[in-house]
Amino acid sequence: AQSVTQPDIHITVSEGASLELRCNYSYGATPYLFWYVQSPGQGLQLLLKYFSGDTLVQGIKGFEAEFKRSQSSFNLRKPSVHWSDAAEYFCAVVPPRGSGAGSYQLTFGKGTKLSVIP
């Protein structure tokens, strides 16, 4: 099935450590790719997005993501995590045109909860 997968349900890192959250998609062509962050009881904030071009994308709050076509991945990274980064992170895609999925509709992964140890 065409989908987006976040393999890690929960990740715990120490403050100051580096972070990588994984995201894989399964579509024949490259979808539009997004990373969102959600604090408890809140809506979603866009961290970054990839449509085309440079495969390393810079986002807000010091986050970046790298698109790797060969691995169908769009992993989110941060060199040094802060306690305030503790939240739920969602990878999302808009399927490519002609894939049969609804156009312009975001499909979300199941999310990765990030806990930060002070």
Place this chain on the structure above:
Amino acid sequence: GAVVSQHPSRVICKSGTSVKIECRSLDFQATTMFWYRQFPKQSLMLMATSNEGSKATYEQGVEKDKFLINHASLTLSTLTVTSAHPEDSSFYICSASPRQGTNYGYTFGSGTRLTVV
């Protein structure tokens, strides 16, 4: 940047009553709005897509008579949960886009926690 206001943030209602949730785009005209439902510790599930001035398109399994969506203007969409039951308790989130197409991005509201007692 684009801002979407969602109201109320929390609501508790009695079983059998109806609840209306509003989603407003504050500084842009939202051609398309999306309504999502999120169960605890789970991802967002798209319920429906609404385009201004036309009927909403519901995802499979979503009861359109129970979840009424109105998108009468370019800045306001409403979701009404009719005859609510405890199983409707959930976190509802809207998002809005200036026009149909991803290049303009999606902005999310802050969500509404609905509790049906």
